[in-house]
Amino acid sequence: MADDLWQQWRSLAALAVPPGPTSQAPSAGDGAFAFVPFINAAERFMSAARSYLEGTANAAAPAAAEAARTFGDFLREQFAALFQPPWNTDLAGAASAASSAFGLDMPALGLTREHQLRWDRTAEAWRRIDDAQRRLQRLWSDALRDAAIDFAARLGQRKPTAVSPEALHGLYDTWIDCAEEVYARMAHSDAYCNALAECVNAGSQWRQALQANIEQWAKLLDLPTRSEVNTLTLRLRSVEEHLRAASKALKTQDRKPNEGKQGQRKSKDAGSRARRGRRKSSP
């Protein structure tokens, strides 16, 4: 099966990841190297799909339904990684550890009060991010579960098919359709929109708190801070605006002698436009 997608991916994987230590390793910029995760995913998918197709070729209805369910669950598990955030998800644990290390659960008093409150806000933001992240992951997990159920149901409506590149492609496309449809329903829901907004808002709070902490250290070491640079940028911007306004005023003065001619041309344009006025609708 020269056209088998699985075979192609495998060959591509061999090219993208040379086996020997003497071979030149591909750079991250190489197009094929970036496909390695998809090559691995394709291998796993093709293997599971072959098992499903071979197992259901002559199977009775209950066995075929069970095979479809197993295949759907496999896909649900495989695609869970698509929604894993790139960072460690135990944010609450990290926030709790930070709180203990800095004594942040204690009341903020005395000389260190403001500093303690800044770190407290940072830890609180981490807790909020963790909570929102968990809500999102629950929703993603539910969507994948529902997609797997839909997928199994659709497989149940298909006639048993022999293993072929077309059959494997068809199974993959059916899974993507199911997953995308369920995901779209979930993504439009209030629960998802709220959790996503909370995650972004908590992330913003965390970044602000962290920036305030870092600026505090920068001030102690007499290093320039973003606040200072912003102040200078705004001053420069104000000067630029004054220059632009002055430049425009000069241009306006220069144009005044020609205004008579331009006015005549404009009124001619307006007249021809009015004559052309009409409304059309799409074909």
Added chain:
Amino acid sequence: MKNAGLYAALAAARHCAAGCSDKEAVWQSGKLRLYRYRPIARPAGTVPLLIVYALINRPYMMDLQEDRSLIRGLLAEGLDVYLIDWGYPDGADRFTTLTDYIDEFLAGCVEEILRMHRLDALNILGVCQGGVFSLCFSALHPRRVRNLITMVTPVDFHTPADLLSKWVRKIDVAAWVGDGNLSGDVLNQLFLALMPFRLAHQKYMDLLKGNADRAKIENFMRVEQWIFDSPDQAGAAFREFVVWFYQEDRLVGDRLEIAGRKVALRALRLPILNLIGKRDHLVPPEASAALQRLVGSEDFTTLEFDLGHIGMYISARAQREVPAAIARWLATR
């Protein structure tokens, strides 16, 4: 193509340069460049056409390669084409506002073209967010625009199918952006999340279905380059755009002000051509179609294409139909 050839094509394709038509920079302001394309056909005799692209992603999508270039199609129709390249904002541009983009940079480009051609008004083709800017500019400077073409342009940001709008409505955008810019990587993640299975998985798996020849792979990599070549967004302008349009939907009901002046779509009387992608997942067709009921123009044409957002620029059907439709429409005005 054998796998060794496929690998070589993938590796080589990363060097392919997007953009195929000859052009020259005729004006610049800061990072902005105004380009004029060299003609390739007999002039159609219409006034120049200024393409106003979005701040999100880069304008070379309009001229990706010879057989996938909206600009080349327009040039072949004899149009005199200009294009704004907004550049890549950096930290020094964080306080750049929508007023700067619309009433300074865009206005500056228009004035320059009008000065070069000794005209009072030109034609504008606004694409996506650039269409929103074009609408605002036309409302603020109605005498400067002779005909307006909007392409995959959102106007009503609160239509039921608008997922981006639903997502950002409860986000505290001022805190999100802070005093900085918004990273292009964040936007990429957001756009991929609209259809994660198709855009982050199926697209790559599909690459090897059938026999992908060199041309197909290079085309794939050019589009890939464009998709992820996302400039950071100037913080102030991004915040204003999200709040004014996505959250508050100010174009509907003429509630928008730019530079202290009202942007009243109802007052727009110029001829308008609205190009809509019926399968657009970024700008739902209803979000674009709303324009017709919001403007005062009596000469209003809507053309719908059975295409998605990106397909409107680079699909074979778009190449055949969109430039010709634009040229025909302009020729009678």
